[in-house]
Amino acid sequence: MSTTRPLRVAVVGAGPAGIYASDILSKTDLDVSIDLFERLPAPFGLVRYGVAPDHPRIKQIIVALHKVLSRGDIRLIANVDYGVDVKLEDLRQFYDAVIFSTGSIKDAELDIPGIDLDGSYGAADFVSWYDGHPDVPRTWPLEAEQVAVIGAGNVALDVARILAKHADDLLPTEIPANVHEILKASPVKDVHVFARRGPAQVKFSPLELRELGHVPDVDIVVYPEDFDFDEGSEAAINSSNQTKQVVKTLVDWTLKDPAQNTASRRLHLHFLHAPAEVLGEDGKVVGLRTERTALQGDGTVKGTGEFTDWPVQAVYRAVGYFGSSLPEIPYDDVKGVITNREGRVVDIDGNQVPGVYATGWIKRGPVGLIGHTKSDASETVRHLVEDVTGVADGEAPGDLEGGRTAPQGTPEAVTEFLAGKGVEYIEWSGWELLDAHERSLGEAEGRERVKVVPRHEMIEIARNGG
Numbered sequence: 001m002s003t004t005r006p007l008r009v010a011v012v013g014a015g016p017a018g019i020y021a022s023d024i025l026s027k028t029d030l031d032v033s034i035d036l037f038e039r040l041p042a043p044f045g046l047v048r049y050g051v052a053p054d055h056p057r058i059k060q061i062i063v064a065l066h067k068v069l070s071r072g073d074i075r076l077i078a079n080v081d082y083g084v085d086v087k088l089e090d091l092r093q094f095y096d097a098v099i100f101s102t103g104s105i106k107d108a109e110l111d112i113p114g115i116d117l118d119g120s121y122g123a124a125d126f127v128s129w130y131d132g133h134p135d136v137p138r139t140w141p142l143e144a145e146q147v148a149v150i151g152a153g154n155v156a157l158d159v160a161r162i163l164a165k166h167a168d169d170l171l172p173t174e175i176p177a178n179v180h181e182i183l184k185a186s187p188v189k190d191v192h193v194f195a196r197r198g199p200a201q202v203k204f205s206p207l208e209l210r211e212l213g214h215v216p217d218v219d220i221v222v223y224p225e226d227f228d229f230d231e232g233s234e235a236a237i238n239s240s241n242q243t244k245q246v247v248k249t250l251v252d253w254t255l256k257d258p259a260q261n262t263a264s265r266r267l268h269l270h271f272l273h274a275p276a277e278v279l280g281e282d283g284k285v286v287g288l289r290t291e292r293t294a295l296q297g298d299g300t301v302k303g304t305g306e307f308t309d310w311p312v313q314a315v316y317r318a319v320g321y322f323g324s325s326l327p328e329i330p331y332d333d334v335k336g337v338i339t340n341r342e343g344r345v346v347d348i349d350g351n352q353v354p355g356v357y358a359t360g361w362i363k364r365g366p367v368g369l370i371g372h373t374k375s376d377a378s379e380t381v382r383h384l385v386e387d388v389t390g391v392a393d394g395e396a397p398g399d400l401e402g403g404r405t406a407p408q409g410t411p412e413a414v415t416e417f418l419a420g421k422g423v424e425y426i427e428w429s430g431w432e433l434l435d436a437h438e439r440s441l442g443e444a445e446g447r448e449r450v451k452v453v454p455r456h457e458m459i460e461i462a463r464n465g466g
Helices: 016-026 045-049 061-070 088-094 123-130 154-164 177-184 206-212 231-239 241-254 370-389 411-420 428-443 455-464
Strands: 007-012 032-038 074-078 097-100 120-122 146-150 190-194 218-222 265-270 273-281 284-295 301-310 314-317 344-346 352-358
Touching: 007 016, 007 088, 016 032, 016 045, 016 061, 016 074, 016 097, 016 370, 032 411, 045 061, 061 074, 061 428, 074 411, 074 428, 088 097, 088 411, 097 370, 120 123, 123 154, 123 177, 123 314, 146 154, 154 190, 154 206, 154 265, 190 273, 190 284, 206 241, 218 241, 231 241, 273 301, 284 314, 344 370, 352 370, 428 455
Parallel strands: 007 032, 007 097, 032 074, 097 352, 120 314, 146 190, 146 314, 190 265, 218 265
Antiparallel strands: 273 284, 284 301, 344 352
16 A cells, blocks of 8 residues: 555544544644544534533634634535444545544433433533534423522533523523523523532532622522531642632622522522432422432542422433444443543454544543543544554554555545535535624624524535525
8 A cells, every 4th residue: 555645534523622633633743634524514513512602711712623624734524424424434445544533412321210201301402402403403391490400510500500591691692593582481480400419529610600690680599508528528629729719609609698689580509419319290390309418528428318309390410421332433331432542442352443543522431621632632643643653652553554554545535425425515615604604693683603503504504605
């Protein structure tokens, strides 16, 4: 096989993980040609479809990702569904190596009685809805006056805040029109967030927590009896400035006079309450039963046998994300990740799958922030380079050593293949058309952008300009 052409690499998944991996790989000493595949008609993954619309600062990450893709040395091929439009055997025809960066988009399971009742939802599905994901329904049943959110991370706070916030306060954001309309009709009065451990163990970011206190016409309610700090809590506070800030904000709220709570909506934060059962009648949610927990000295908790029933008509679980298996790719269905060793994909026997790699949440699980994603991508790319060059820090190099393995290693071969199958793929120039269209919709309303939600409209605009 000729080594005179560039190394051809496919990256599957155009969220932050895939874009960072592509960027890092493009800056190595390898002569490399990179195609970045995306299942959706638009790039940027969870930054576009997983960040609440009222968090524009976080969405600024897209600016950095946009700069990477706009350079022109990494080719975007969006609206291509791996496993449907293209399979691993196809990619091996066109690429010498494949990096999977498909993320984790499903809700992790919460195994308690009643979790499947009508009115019990996964936070990931709700986030996809309010972020205008093209593959979820345009409607959402917001009929409850009292809602429970289970979780102690930023996704739980996002869900609770969006549920409690008045819809018109979201109008300056890129919230889709159908989402605003449904939120505006919501009868919600009380949103309860339940955390299994104490205030020093929650995973809220300080900024996101403080923002809760500034939501118009929404009171934050906390309960002094939920505040307990064991030795593990004190150690966490003393060792982490972030934990110290979170605890200070929460404790400050306990000092507020309840008589000052005059808002039309309330967001309640409960600690040391573990979900035990979703209560139902006639197949629908009518309550949540929690068990009081007690700190054990090291920051862990155990149940006390004391239960409380909370009258709610909807329950949202925000207990984490979970990866999805991919056709032909080894997968750990317990951890929800592609089986891999530092980014090198391995089979059930631990043998390296030649030329196949993973990065991001589908590699390590849905933990960590953007900084972790960058270091994650660096590790995977380093191993790919070692496998190509035969330099592997004392380890045996992988099967890519010494040559290019794809029989059809030209950039045109894959797009001709997709076109021949009738796949309406979208390149960067198509995304620029869609981006400009969304921005023009927003400009007419004094907003940065208004998202186009239906997939067929996104494709039409990206391929034909509208």
